[in-house]
Amino acid sequence: MSLRMRVRRSVVTAVACALLAGASMSCTGGSAPAEGRATDLLDGRDWAHFAGAKPTPSGVRITRLDRRITRQDGSGGQPNPPVNLRGPHLVFRGDIRIEARLRHTDGTDAYLHLYGETPVVYDEWRRERRGVRIGVAGGRLRFDRWDGDSDRPALTRTFGKGFGDEVRLAVEVRGDRLVLEADGNVVGTVPGRNVFGHGRIWFGADAGGGGEGWTLGGLRAMPLGRGRMSVRDAPGLKVPRSTDALRDLAADLQRPIRLGTALAAGPLLTDGAYRRTAGEEFSMLTPENDFKAQFVQPRRGVFAFEEGDTLVDFADANGMQVHAHTLVWFEALPSWMRAEMTHEDRRRVMTEHIRAVAGHFRGKVAEWDVVNEPMSDEDEDYTNGNRGVRPHLWFDAMGEQYMDIAFRTAREADPQAVLYLNEYGVEEDGPRWDALYALLIRLKKRGVPIDGVGFQNHEYAADDRTDPEAFRRKVRALAALGLKARVSEMDVLVGEGEEDAQARQFAGKLTVCREEPNCTSFSTWGFTDGYGSTADIRNYPPSPGNALPWDAEYEAKPTYWALRDALGRSVDGAGL
Known part of the structure; x- marks a missing residue:
């Protein structure tokens, strides 16, 4: 990032923080932490085994699945969005930044999921553990956080309005705060509640609304300041065996x-x-x-x-x-x-x-x-x-x-x-x-x-x-x-x-x-x-x-x- 870009981002952050402070919301001020080298999480990574996703030359196409788990009598409809289990996940210490580019042109709501712990699907019931969802729904930025104590989000916030067909999103994990950006502007800071306390992040994506899907045009991550980060692929499927099982x-x-x-x-x-x-x-x-x-x-x-x-x-x-x-x-x-x-x-x-x-x-x-x-x-x-x-x-x-x-x-x-x-x-x-x-x-x-x-x-x-x-x-x-x-x-x-x-x-x-x-x-x-x-x-x-x-x-x-x-x-x- 050039010096001019760092100065511009610092000014934008400071202005946004002042506005958010008036709305009784927390926000970080000052200059952004130094960034490490960004790692591409799409190119050369496994997204072909991710339900509802199809890698294309322009990114990963996310199809609307509307996947839900009903009760035994057919009532209810617990959301069951997919997790990219066979794709990349992050292992990190300290602060990190995740950037994504979402393209949607037919009224689709586009969501990126960041799971601190992957959900557990028991026999026809899904246990939500810690994680967040960030995306664009109805032209507004929507954020949800699950703390692992309910099927429903513990925190839901919406920010801004009038976002277009392509939105550049970013989430920064700074200690126990999550800083949210859209199109280069800080739009909010929310408490993290140790949602990524295990130092891991798995990725998921989902689509809602009336459209058929959207495209994840980019996804990358980088450490901030003294943070450390590595990208891990899914483990191999073959298990070493003895002969006495x-x-x-x-x-x-x-x-x-x-x-x-x-x-x-x-x-x-x-x-x-x-x-x-x-x-x-x-x-x-x-x-x-x-x-x-x-x-x-x-x-x-x-x-x-x-x-x-x-x-x-x-x-x-x-x-x-x-x-x-x-x-x-x-x-x-x-x-x-x-x-x-x-x-x-x-x-x-x-x-x-x-x-x-x-x-x-x-x-x-x-x-x-x-x-x-x-x-x-x-x-x-x-x-x-x-x-x-x-x-x-x-x-x-x-x-x-x-x-x-x-x-x-x-x-x-x-x-x-x-x-x-x-x-x-x-x-x-x-x-x-x-x-x-x-x-x-x-x-x-x-x-x-x-x-x-x-x-x-x-x-x-x-x-x-x-x-x-x-x-x-x-x-x-x-x-x-x-x-x-x-x-x-x-x-x-x-x-x-x-x-x-x-x-x-x-x-x-x-x-x-x-x-x-x-x-x-x-x-x-x-x-x-x-x-x-x-x-x-x-x-x-x-x-x-x-x-x-x-x-x-x-x-x-x-x-x-x-x-x-x-x-x-x-x-x-x-x-x-």
């Missing part, structure tokens, strides 16, 4: 089975212990959320495959198979998919979604949950002619045949994949299992290309505990129909002092799976309580559950050792 014990069985778990892309790229444990211990992964409709097709015809691609790439790098979850479900749907439409349109939406998603991952995944949770929770649906099948938008449009259509469409889209129906609460005897078994007979008679059934084995209360021998009878009943079986999503929530009971449940189901020839895999619904779906989200931040084999600090619990024992015993109880 759960997956190795399962592979060494006389009839090998796959040991699997549900994974999320966020911690996979930001938490080294999570990444190492996942790649070391498991030979199959299930995407916890990243293949579900509201994540992968948030707007009709607009797809966000990037997080799912990351999970597939991780599996490929570590010799794992992917059990893809899920193509057709009544939950986790984007709002447009829930909208009123004719039965024919509903059928078209379902089949188009299957063809697009299964087609994108064709040949990259081993298995699909084609239909998820088709059985009803309501007693009346077992006596009113529904034959136990849950009434929902797909059933209303196509009847029970929605499943026939879904499986046939999936088979056409990905001919080599093994196709599953996935259900909970059918491990024990009762009308729910009876109705599912009758449904499977009907599907087989109609020639539906179903290959197997996943038993979720979610056990959240004492009444959910099931005898492994009851489960064995279900697995054998499927074998008589020529169907495979798998434990698909097991977790066991227990009270204090009940870890041994948890261990027995896990080990008992795994023992059945290794002993029954048609049981192909055993998967847990996550593996560490730190990211488990049983976290208590009534608190913020949520307190972890205790339903998984590792605790939140990655200490193996008795359940882990019980799983190892279950893989180390032969059918008759003798050592292998």
Whole structure:
């Protein structure tokens, strides 16, 4: 920066500070700190794996995704903007400056996100941690800051008006203050509240309003004064391995089975212990959320495959198979998919979604949950002619045949994949299992290309505990129909002092799976309580559950050792 430019910037800053002081806002005065060398964060960096983004010669094009997470009943709509997990992030000490150029010409609201801590997406719920968002909405500069104690911003401010189609933004981190600039002018200073206290910044971008998107024409960062900064790319996906993990014990069985778990892309790229444990211990992964409709097709015809691609790439790098979850479900749907439409349109939406998603991952995944949770929770649906099948938008449009259509469409889209129906609460005897078994007979008679059934084995209360021998009878009943079986999503929530009971449940189901020839895999619904779906989200931040084999600090619990024992015993109880 030339001396003339430094003087000009100092004068602008001083004038702006005087104006802001009259508005009871803090601002820095005096000359700007000396700047270090700027580092370009676009050129040569990975933005191709960022959902909704497309690198172009003029910058990174950001498509409006409108990605949101709804509640189980379809209400709400928690914003779920993407994070560039596989792109650059900053590690710094002291003061730094980040500059961005935003171009938007069709009424799009353009936002840049700076995450001090990346968000955590649990099972269909997003925990916002510390970070800020700055952008242009309706011609004004908007700033939001999240402090990690709520889904909503702790601070929201707007500045100026009449910003044009191209805006040059800057954020300076000066101690615990954030100085905001637009087009070379300081427009505000806000308290940072230690939002970047860990000395890291990850980047995200989002679009709102009525337009289709905007272009990030430039992004660079530099240290200020005595500050220090480095730019880090995402870690490699391949994990160094030993040969004594759960997956190795399962592979060494006389009839090998796959040991699997549900994974999320966020911690996979930001938490080294999570990444190492996942790649070391498991030979199959299930995407916890990243293949579900509201994540992968948030707007009709607009797809966000990037997080799912990351999970597939991780599996490929570590010799794992992917059990893809899920193509057709009544939950986790984007709002447009829930909208009123004719039965024919509903059928078209379902089949188009299957063809697009299964087609994108064709040949990259081993298995699909084609239909998820088709059985009803309501007693009346077992006596009113529904034959136990849950009434929902797909059933209303196509009847029970929605499943026939879904499986046939999936088979056409990905001919080599093994196709599953996935259900909970059918491990024990009762009308729910009876109705599912009758449904499977009907599907087989109609020639539906179903290959197997996943038993979720979610056990959240004492009444959910099931005898492994009851489960064995279900697995054998499927074998008589020529169907495979798998434990698909097991977790066991227990009270204090009940870890041994948890261990027995896990080990008992795994023992059945290794002993029954048609049981192909055993998967847990996550593996560490730190990211488990049983976290208590009534608190913020949520307190972890205790339903998984590792605790939140990655200490193996008795359940882990019980799983190892279950893989180390032969059918008759003798050592292998």
